[in-house]
Amino acid sequence: MMRHYKNGGTYPEFILKWVEEYGPVLVCHVMHKTMVFTVDQEAVKELLVNGNHPKSEFVYGRLSNLFGNRFVGKGLLTETDHAVWSERRSLYNAAFHRGYLMHLMPVFNTTSDVLVEKLKSVADTGNVISMASELSKATLDIIGKVAFDLDINSLRDLKQPFPKAMFTVLTGFDTKVKNLFSEYNPKFWAAGLEIGSAIKLLRQSAKDSLDHRTEMLRNDEPVPNDILTHMAKMADMMPALHKEKLIDDYVTFFLAGHDTTANLMSFFLIELGRHPDIADKLYAEIDDMVGKKESITYTELNQLEYLNMCLKETLRLYPPAAVTFRDTRDEIKICGYDIPKGTICAVSPFASARLEENFPDPLDFNPERFRPTAQFRPKIYGYFPFSIGPRTCIGQTFAQIEAKVVLVKLLQNFTFQLDSSQNFGLAESTTLKPRGGAMCSVILR
Numbered sequence: 001m002m003r004h005y006k007n008g009g010t011y012p013e014f015i016l017k018w019v020e021e022y023g024p025v026l027v028c029h030v031m032h033k034t035m036v037f038t039v040d041q042e043a044v045k046e047l048l049v050n051g052n053h054p055k056s057e058f059v060y061g062r063l064s065n066l067f068g069n070r071f072v073g074k075g076l077l078t079e080t081d082h083a084v085w086s087e088r089r090s091l092y093n094a095a096f097h098r099g100y101l102m103h104l105m106p107v108f109n110t111t112s113d114v115l116v117e118k119l120k121s122v123a124d125t126g127n128v129i130s131m132a133s134e135l136s137k138a139t140l141d142i143i144g145k146v147a148f149d150l151d152i153n154s155l156r157d158l159k160q161p162f163p164k165a166m167f168t169v170l171t172g173f174d175t176k177v178k179n180l181f182s183e184y185n186p187k188f189w190a191a192g193l194e195i196g197s198a199i200k201l202l203r204q205s206a207k208d209s210l211d212h213r214t215e216m217l218r219n220d221e222p223v224p225n226d227i228l229t230h231m232a233k234m235a236d237m238m239p240a241l242h243k244e245k246l247i248d249d250y251v252t253f254f255l256a257g258h259d260t261t262a263n264l265m266s267f268f269l270i271e272l273g274r275h276p277d278i279a280d281k282l283y284a285e286i287d288d289m290v291g292k293k294e295s296i297t298y299t300e301l302n303q304l305e306y307l308n309m310c311l312k313e314t315l316r317l318y319p320p321a322a323v324t325f326r327d328t329r330d331e332i333k334i335c336g337y338d339i340p341k342g343t344i345c346a347v348s349p350f351a352s353a354r355l356e357e358n359f360p361d362p363l364d365f366n367p368e369r370f371r372p373t374a375q376f377r378p379k380i381y382g383y384f385p386f387s388i389g390p391r392t393c394i395g396q397t398f399a400q401i402e403a404k405v406v407l408v409k410l411l412q413n414f415t416f417q418l419d420s421s422q423n424f425g426l427a428e429s430t431t432l433k434p435r436g437g438a439m440c441s442v443i444l445r
């Protein structure tokens with residue numbers, strides 16, 4: 001496994017290769033730990049939906065701290081105590097509900113316009129740019145503004161302290177995931193100090209934001225109806241909710257909600273570049289349904305059926321969060337094998353959705369699989385890019401609105417020509433991303 005990783009392979013590709021070779025369940029020993037990987041439908045159902053198995057402490061505990069500093073701590077993504085998580089999750093659900101997010105459509109629109117304006121300045125110059133990098137900055141700015149009324153401005157100036165700190169921390173995550181012992185290795189200590197300062201800055205800025213919004217609410221000042229307001233109200237109503245945990249959640253929303261959506265859009269543009277026939281259909285749908293309209297409504301987004309199909313197909317082949325881990329709560333059976341209590345079990349939306357038995361011709365990019373009138377129906381436990389069961393992605397609707405608004409605006413204004421140097425392989429840090437960075441030249445329509 002480590003050899004595969006060192007040769008540039010990714011974890012989910014490794015799982016897929018092995019289940020194709022050995023069958024739907026396999027066991028692997030990582031240091032002193034035993035891990036079970038499975039793509040078996042019944043096992044996915046048991047692990048993610050029915051069994052209330054907690055997230056794996058060995059895996060998610062490692063993500064809580066970076067180089068000795070509390071980063072996402074026990075935020076919503078990394079909390080492994082099911083009861084503690086469940087209470088907090090139910091408090092947050094309302095803030096991520098479609099009805100709540102619909103009111104934020106104007107902010108989704110205006111923040112996406114910044115990317116369009118930036119791309120206009122490079123369009124038709126023949127310069128090749130990394131759309132993965134631009135989209136990563138755009139999603140950071142969008143989540144900052146939409147969720148927390150924060151002007152991060154990374155698209156305009158990446159050297160600002162907040163975006164600089166966020167990207168430093170993401171690099172730190174990458175280092176930790178790829179080098180199991182990096183935190184104990186003197187070679188990484190200088191980087192660790194830098195990462196520590198970046199974390200302090202991010203957590204302090206989260207605390208300042210929360211305090212400021214709480215103050216505004218107490219003074220009856222007008223506030224945006226965003227996720228930060230929801231958090232500040234929660235803090236006021238529930239004094240027992242520790243401030244550090246709210247800060248954990250604040251940084252978690254940035255971490256979980258930023259590169260995931262950027263990567264989805266990068267893969268999407270790559271696949272459009274490789275399939276001009278699909279791109280033509282998509283341009284036609286957008287021209288017909290939205291035209292050159294500048295502010296896109298939620299209702300209009302829902303009418304874009306082909307866009308939705310293309311997004312689903314992109315998520316099938318390239319789910320940005322490609323593996324999830326549970327510790328078995330009790331002894332369970334997987335494909336007839338007894339799996340003891342406390343075993344780490346991994347399931348992968350990437351591996352499951354690339355199996356011939358779940359999707360015929362699985363490596364073909366074919367949005368028609370998801371046409372609502374198609375006879376083919378994906379198996380529930382074979383397609384779960386936002387996970388499934390109680391720990392499903394809370395930001396799913398947020399991500400879908402965001403990706404659709406940004407992509408509609410991009411396709412209204414530009415065509416994207418993939419550069420011949422584009423590498424179609426996969427890369428992995430905390431999320432699955434295009435190895436080549438979605439290198440494109442941008443042409444005004």
Ligand code: HEM
Pocket residue numbers: 076077089143252253256257258260261264319320321322323324325385386387390391392393394395396398399
């Ligand atoms: C295309 C975009 C996205 C994809 C594919 C995605 C996928 C996922 C997946 C698979 C999980 C489960 C992770 C696990 O079990 O380890 C998850 C959890 C989560 N996601 Fe997303 N996500 C996306 C965007 C977002 C956004 C935009 C936000 C926030 C604004 C967000 C916030 C979260 C949070 C907080 C969790 C933990 C939920 C919990 O355990 O209660 N995600 N996401």
